[in-house]
Amino acid sequence: MSAYFYPIKMAILIFPFLALLISLPIFAYAYHKNGAFSKFRGLVIYTFIFYLLAAYFLVILPLPSRDYVAQLTTPRYNLHPLIFIQQFIATNTWQPLNIHTYRQGLLEPAIIQPLFNIVLTLPFGVYLRYFGRSWKRVLIYTFCLSLFFELTQLSGLYGIYPRPYRLFDVDDLLLNTLGGLVGFVIAPIILALFPTHAQIKLREQQAGxxxxxxxxxxxxxxxxxxxxxxxxxxxxxxxxxxxxxxxxxxxxxxxxxxxxxxxxxxxxxxxxxxxxxxxxxxxxxxxxxxxxxxxxxxxxxxxxxxxxxxxxxxxxxxxxxxxxxxxxxxxxxxxxxxxxxxxxxxxxxxxxxxxxxxxxxxxxxxxxxxxxxxxxxxxx
Structure with a gap:
């Protein structure tokens, strides 16, 4: 689990500076376009950038040494879909009828890894629905985001490393894309607590x-x-x-x-x-x-x-x-x-x-x- 929390800690440390740098041009464009800029819109953009930073760091961190990567002999990619199901059946000790197996079984990699890949892009689907995107666009955009992550891994962090230090996995593409769609489906429950994108835009136009x-x-x-x-x-x-x-x-x-x-x-x-x-x-x-x-x-x-x-x-x-x-x-x-x-x-x-x-x-x-x-x- 520490492999997941370390990138998030790094994102929190550098986020205030990097997110501000990325957000300023977006804020300026929105202010110029509408003549006003709501605090809630700024919060949405800011948190969206934070999420993307955290997701990206989860994909690339922790960074190993070049010497360590050069000695790796692990597979570079997996192009066979649904391997995670076979791994779950073969290795997981979880038994639905035995309550004593729940804690250990649900924390095993065969469960955690697929679940993580779904949760990774779930917020992406929520944000895209808030921005008014259809489920088809969410499907395409989430797949593209996941493909970007996987190609980043396959390239050895854009050629910095002599070979990939993480596996390019077609299952990750499928699960990430599923996560975006799940986020799209549950978005109305979350977004009901906040003003809609159209309401914010109308207020900005009135203020403008x-x-x-x-x-x-x-x-x-x-x-x-x-x-x-x-x-x-x-x-x-x-x-x-x-x-x-x-x-x-x-x-x-x-x-x-x-x-x-x-x-x-x-x-x-x-x-x-x-x-x-x-x-x-x-x-x-x-x-x-x-x-x-x-x-x-x-x-x-x-x-x-x-x-x-x-x-x-x-x-x-x-x-x-x-x-x-x-x-x-x-x-x-x-x-x-x-x-x-x-x-x-x-x-x-x-x-x-x-x-x-x-x-x-x-x-x-x-x-x-x-x-x-x-x-x-x-x-x-």
């Missing part, structure tokens, strides 16, 4: 029609990541030119890129930045018409070109006042005025955000000034 601040935050993060990439490329090109990189050059390039990312791209992309395009959001006028160039510019101006330079200027002045290690008495009033302006502006912005989030109002101050609004590309 709303403009949430979480969605806007994802778009903002993606936009600023793209801006930083563009800024790095631009500064690299400037560095290769005769132009000397100064603070002024850096600020100028940063300002130009803000205009490109948040004004020019939406102007020619139906009101959507790169980040908004990914999460299916766009900026439009109040009456549903396309936002004009002036509206988009005015929006960017109050969203970025006023707050960011203003904050940088205030911090630069504060740094200059404190550059000597002490505060000049003549600068005390200006120092506290700047502190008050920074804290006051930050507090007002935070209060504005909190009120809008509570009221579920997607329009922020710059939308009111520019007479624009952020809308979803999805319709409920």
């Amino acid at each position: 029609a709303r403009v949430s601040y979480t969605r806007r935050l994802v778009a903002l993060i993606l936009d600023w990541l793209s801006l930083q990439i563009f800024n790095g490329i631009l500064l690299l090109l400037v560095g290769l030119s005769p132009i000397k990189i100064t603070t002024q050059v850096t600020m100028l390039s940063f300002t130009l890129l803000i205009l490109v990312v948040f004004w020019l791209i939406p102007l020619f992309n139906q009101g959507a930045t790169l980040g908004k395009r990914i999460v299916r959001l766009r900026v439009q006028g109040l009456n549903g018409q396309k936002a004009s160039a002036w509206q988009l510019f005015w929006r960017v101006f109050w969203q970025y070109l006023v707050p960011i330079p203003g904050f940088i200027t205030a911090m630069t002045l504060l740094n200059g006042m404190l550059s000597t290690g002490y505060l000049n008495p003549n600068d005390v009033d200006r120092f506290w005025l700047l502190i008050g302006v920074i804290l006051g502006a930050g507090a007002l912005l935070a209060l504005h955000m909190i009120i809008n989030i509570i009221r579920r109002n997607p329009r922020l101050y710059y939308d009111y000034i520019a007479k624009t609004m952020v809308v979803s590309s999805f319709k409920a």
Whole structure:
């Protein structure tokens, strides 16, 4: 039995990292497709990947040494079906009418091995039925999964070993495929406890029609990541030119890129930045018409070109006042005025955000000034 538990322990140890790596592109695609992503869908995908990892590790682990495998003389494959029945009849001591033989007989390899092969793919059938697959597709997909496992064994783990260290067995193909069908049959009993795939999809579509601040935050993060990439490329090109990189050059390039990312791209992309395009959001006028160039510019101006330079200027002045290690008495009033302006502006912005989030109002101050609004590309 330890041969079965060891791979599961290994899967549990590496699962949080490997499963996350595999899941992220799937999460991103589902979020882009529906404009929202339910926690339950994430849980289903996450556990499905965990199951596949555990099943795969059960097939390949524990890994023997190459020297040990090179000395093996055991058969490489079995192409005779239903050999497991003959082995059960020949070796098992279980007697249905003798209760004292149950414990020992049911734990013998002739029982455990076939049962394991059925249980191995049983969850696969449950998951596939949840995903809306028919029994015919479950049959085909489970057979293909089992064939992948068996070919992995036959290849000596893709050529890493000089020969197979586990048997390619046609009985495993039959039992694994049976396990998938058993999972398909019992799936309604298990799935009755959870929302259906269609219900989850409907909720995501309804959520996708709303403009949430979480969605806007994802778009903002993606936009600023793209801006930083563009800024790095631009500064690299400037560095290769005769132009000397100064603070002024850096600020100028940063300002130009803000205009490109948040004004020019939406102007020619139906009101959507790169980040908004990914999460299916766009900026439009109040009456549903396309936002004009002036509206988009005015929006960017109050969203970025006023707050960011203003904050940088205030911090630069504060740094200059404190550059000597002490505060000049003549600068005390200006120092506290700047502190008050920074804290006051930050507090007002935070209060504005909190009120809008509570009221579920997607329009922020710059939308009111520019007479624009952020809308979803999805319709409920």
